[in-house]
Amino acid sequence: MSILRLLVLSLAASVLVLRRTSAVVAQNQCAVQANTLLSGRTYINCTHLPYLDATLHYTYDPANSSLSIAYVASPTTGGAWIAWAINPTSTGMVGSQALIALKPTGGSAVVAKTFNVSSYSSIMASPLSFEVWDLAADEVNGTMLLFGSVKVPGSATSLNQVWQVGGAVDGSQPLIHPLSNGNRQSMGKLELAASAAPGPSPASGTIAMPPEAPAPAKNGERRMGGRGRGVWLGMAGAVVLGSLAF
Numbered sequence: 105m106s107i108l109r110l111l112v113l114s115l116a117a118s119v120l121v122l123r124r125t126s127a128v129v130a131q132n133q134c135a136v137q138a139n140t141l142l143s144g145r146t147y148i149n150c151t152h153l154p155y156l157d158a159t160l161h162y163t164y165d166p167a168n169s170s171l172s173i174a175y176v177a178s179p180t181t182g183g184a185w186i187a188w189a190i191n192p193t194s195t196g197m198v199g200s201q202a203l204i205a206l207k208p209t210g211g212s213a214v215v216a217k218t219f220n221v222s223s224y225s226s227i228m229a230s231p232l233s234f235e236v237w238d239l240a241a242d243e244v245n246g247t248m249l250l251f252g253s254v255k256v257p258g259s260a261t262s263l264n265q266v267w268q269v270g271g272a273v274d275g276s277q278p279l280i281h282p283l284s285n286g287n288r289q290s291m292g293k294l295e296l297a298a299s300a301a302p303g304p305s306p307a308s309g310t311i312a313m314p315p316e317a318p319a320p321a322k323n324g325e326r327r328m329g330g331r332g333r334g335v336w337l338g339m340a341g342a343v344v345l346g347s348l349a350f
């Protein structure tokens with residue numbers, strides 16, 4: 105066996121080991137959080153998000169198109185908020201509908217609020233464009249927890265999500281988040297179809313996503329819903345790229 109071949113093989117082996125290791129670490133983190141942080145709330149799925157050391161526990165219930173989540177992250181040093189958002193119309197911060205856990209200035213308890221992020225400079229406390237219930241927030245040892253349930257369009261098989269860690273607050277208003285790479289890249293797709301709560305008739309379960317097309321450029325819209333029906337409702341989370349606010 106040539107040296108080159110050996111090198112290639114061992115490289116491939118280490119990549120496999122690394123992948124396995126990070127998957128195991130993520131799984132452990134999900135399990136540890138579920139046992140220690142979630143106050144008995146349970147979720148079917150959990151993903152360690154690729155940026156900001158944040159984790160999303162979630163359950164999608166196709167029976168009533170509801171998604172319940174627990175978003176777990178630590179605010180940046182000196183920061184006082186964390187956010188998880190869906191953008192029903194695009195993939196960036198602008199237009200996103202955000203659930204935010206924040207510690208108001210001078211307060212000690214974390215509160216949960218919803219914000220309409222209509223531009224980089226307009227982050228308004230507001231009801232969202234979809235139904236939200238069971239909104240709650242908590243903090244354990246510097247880690248913040250954001251809980252909530254949202255109604256998603258019945259045809260959705262995935263959502264564009266955005267997540268963030270702040271940043272200071274002014275009163276109950278989140279201020280700009282850091283602009284590191286992680287804070288700018290923390291958006292992506294959340295698959296719903298594969299997260300169905302166990303139902304009575306698995307045979308009539310949700311439709312799997314068609315193979316993923318390459319991700320469009322940053323602000324491209326993403327498709328969801330019935331294929332061939334041209335439902336372009338990119339639900340992109342968006343609490344990123346804030347030049348003024350988030």
Ligand SMILES: *[C@@H]1O[C@H](CO)[C@@H](O)[C@H](O)[C@H]1NC(C)=O
Nearest residue numbers: 165167168169170235253255
């Ligand atoms: C959807 O179903 C879940 C689980 O049964 C329930 O907790 C939730 O309240 C329902 N939501 C709506 C909007 O009916």
Ligand SMILES: *[C@@H]1O[C@H](CO)[C@@H](O)[C@H](O)[C@H]1NC(C)=O
Nearest residue numbers: 220221222230231232233234
């Ligand atoms: C969010 O703010 C924009 C701009 O003010 C407004 O057009 C939109 O209706 C608001 N959405 C909600 C859900 O309040």
Ligand SMILES: *[C@@H]1O[C@H](CO)[C@@H](O)[C@H](O)[C@H]1NC(C)=O
Nearest residue numbers: 139140141243244245246247
């Ligand atoms: C919080 O931190 C303290 C001190 O490190 C530790 O004893 C405790 O177990 C932690 N609590 C949780 C829920 O992780």
Ligand SMILES: *[C@@H]1O[C@H](CO)[C@@H](O)[C@H](O)[C@H]1NC(C)=O
Nearest residue numbers: 148149150295296298299300
């Ligand atoms: C969610 O969990 C279920 C049950 O373990 C699993 O079948 C499904 O593939 C998971 N979905 C995702 C997106 O990981």
